[in-house]
Amino acid sequence: MRYFIEIAYHGKNYHGWQNQPDAITVQEVLEKTLSTLLRKEIQVVGAGRTDAGVHAKQLFAHFDFDRIENLSEVIFRLNSFLPKDISVKNIIRVKEDAHARFDATAREYEYLITTAKNPFFEELAYHVYQKPDIQKMNEAAALLLDYNDFQCFSRSNTDVKTYYCKLEKADWVEDKNSLIFTIKADRFLRNMVRAIVGTLLEVGYGKLFLEGVHAIIESKDRSNAGASAPAHGLYLTKVEYPSAIFVKD
Secondary structure (H helix, E strand, O other), X not given: OEEXXXXXXXXXXXXXXXXXXXXXXXXXXXXXXXXXXXXXXXXXXXXXXXXXXXXXXXXXXEEEOOOOOOHHHHHHHHHHHOOOOEEEEEEEEEOOOOOOOOOOOEEEEEEEEEOOOOHHHOXXXXXXXXXXXXXXXXXXXHHHOOOOEOHHHOOOOOOOOOXXXXXXXXXXXXXXXXXXXXXXXXXXXXOHHHHHHHHHHHHHOOOOOHHHHHHHHHHOOHHHOOOOOOHHHEEEEEEEOOHHHEOOO
């Protein structure tokens, strides 16, 4: 049987989601814990991969196992075994051909910036010392929705076959001393959100104008875009799926 497991994690101590030969990752820790608890080697396939230091409020992965009779007990025991910076929120039975990555219809990220020193956001938000112009950044963010080729924001030497992404949302909101950027699309390229945030911050600080944003996107050249914003301010917040893949017991 196939199951989706919903997790959340603080990314500080991990070299991203995906297994690496020489570094600890969230996928590795989750697979080892599941294998120990279920007494069978378990491999999980995630909805996507987050970079080192990036957090997730919601990420799904799928794995195969014989029927799990008591899901709530397994969730409780998993959370007892897992480190404090990884939590299991749910385990859901899905159809046998359901795929955590390929069946996802949308993904949403948030990037958190603080404009005042706040010890409670240490390693959880990017602290900037000068407040950028959020109106200008929203004007620039709106331009993104007019495009679908985002090669200029993709990590160089990546192995993707296409740089096309269908954006549904890209905007900033201000909440006291915080700025929150939300972006939603059917898929994202590696480093894409952090590169977008770094570029929009250049607009907010008056180093880049709207015409320049157009030129960067149309150039398809990563070297023309802004520097990537730090990983610790980025959160994967939501992954969406069609309801038809879930099994109703």
